[in-house]
Amino acid sequence: MSHAASAPPDGPATAEKPSAADGESRFEEIPLETPVETSVEIRVGEPLHCARPAGFQHRMSVYSASRPFPGRAHFQGRVYNFLERPTGWRCFVYHFAVFLIVLACLILSVLSTIDQYQPLAHSALFWVEIVLVVFFGVEYVVRLWSAGCRSKYVGFWGRLRFARKPISIIDLIVVVASIIVLSVGSKGQVFATSAVRGVRFLQILRMLHVDRQGGTWRLLGSVVFIHRQELITTLYIGFLSLIFASYFVYLAEKNAVDGSGRTEFGNYADALWWGVVTVTTIGYGDKVPQTWIGKTIASCFSVFAISFFALPAGILGSGFALKVQQKQRQKHFNRQIPAAACLIQTCWRCFALESPDSATFKLFVKKRQATPSPSPFSPKPKKTVTCNVPPGVRVCMFVCVCVCVCVLRDSHRAAIRVLQRMRYFVAKKKFQQARKPYDVRDVIEQYSQGHLNLMVRIKELQRRCAAAGLPELSLRDVGLEETCKLHTDREAFEPISNPTLQEGARWCGGLDRVLLSGGSGV
DSSP: OOOOOOOOTTSOOOOOOOOGGGTTOOOOEEOOSSOSOEEEEEETTOOBOOOOOTTOOOOOOTTOSOOOOOOHHHHHHHHHHHHHSOOSHHHHHHHHHHHHHHHHHHHHHHHTTSTTTHHHHHHHHHHHHHHHHHHHHHHHHHHHHHGGGSGGGOHHHHHHHHHTSHHHHHHHHHHHHHHHHHHHSEETTEEOHHHHHHHHHHHHHHGGGTTTTOHHHHHHHHHHHHTHHHHHHHHHHHHHHHHHHHHHHHHHHTTOOOTTSOOTTSSHHHHHHHHHHHHTTOOOOSSOOOSHHHHHHHHHHHHHHHHHHHHHHHHHHHHHHHHHHHHHHHHHHHTHHHHHHHHHHHHHHHHHTTSTTOGGGGGGSOOOOOOOOOOTTSOOOOOEEEEEEOTTOOEEOSSOOBOSGGGOOHHHHHHHHHHHHHHHHHHHHHHHHHTSOSSHHHHHHHHHHHHHHHHHHHHHHHHHHHHHTOOOOOHHHHTOGGGGGTTSSSTTOOOOOHHHHHHHHHHHHHHHHHHHTTSTTO
16 A cells, blocks of 8 residues: 655645554545646654644643643642542551551550550550651641642641641640650650550540541431431430439338348439439449339339330431431432533534534544654654655545644544544443432332323323314223333332333324324324
């Protein structure tokens, strides 16, 4: 095959062998306009350029592969996301390692309370505390510096706003208190007894460092807020039951004496303590009713009060389950957003490509690459091929790469439209897959809505049949009687197949055409 191209009137043409990435460009044979013998010089690997005005400069495009070197703000944002918005396995490994270190310090603090391990735990805890103070101090400074990537934390007052966050205040308290404990409460390479007690409290505060985003507290708060009415009701009734049960048991047992001569319920406070221990199902057994009247009252009120004190656990459990299901539904819905955006984008491009002068064609044109300045380390110059083209010969431009919309032929534009329509159909299929029902309840709701729309359409068509003087058709005549079983009783739900609904829709469409034609087809 001859790799040659016709030269434009103002100079030689250059062409490049298309790469795999430029598979969307298509070219046809171009006839020579001038019937003279032409000598063409082709530089393999260089694109075909069209005439540009003097001083023309390309705009920076978001599609450009060249990106500026990441600067300070970019690095600052990456550090902030790594520390404050952890995503990915690297962030997980880092934060999990921090959690293990904090947990190890907490274990050492617990071992320091045991006489057998106290000397070893004190010395190990001293060095671990030094490492943790340095680590958390540096991390706090880095967090404060990286927060400047956000607009509300820029400058001195912005950093102060970041430092006023509750978790930042806890981090600062832990770091400062640890420094004080290390400098004041240590004797050589071990802690004093009073300093160890302070270290134990700091270890408990450090456990709050694990959940810096507060996701667990927000989840718990949202569940409690949603079910606040039920929780308030159960707690109020349970509290009333506790007060009445304790009071009546106190009245029945205030003069009762046990075998050792002591009075179990000498005051109302003892009765309240017994009530709390009983209704919360702890049952220490330190206070027990002695009389039969007291035992009867305790039995009746315990059954009633325990049931109400156990209700908040069930309410919170169901609330957490509903919250998890809601999050799963939200994830399923969020997956539809990119698919819908892609479908809208491809649909608009299909519409825009109908115009031959549309700027959308620029997306299918190879971008002009800047010519690098020659250097001693630059690669060898590309091979040049010169050939003579006889007059009247059609030349195939398979090695040309378009860098401008003006060189696109009608066949190129037609091929681009076909490719864009293929992308549209692919995006449509992906969107339909993303729209699939999430669970059985969504399927039931979808079928119910389809059944309702179909029945409304049938009723309207029956009314139009009666108005046009046509014989009224029943559901049995068109084979749609079984669709009436849909969702009449949710417990006796019978799923109706899609072909049935499709058949009903086809029947409705056919009847529409008959009515529009004046009933001639009946």
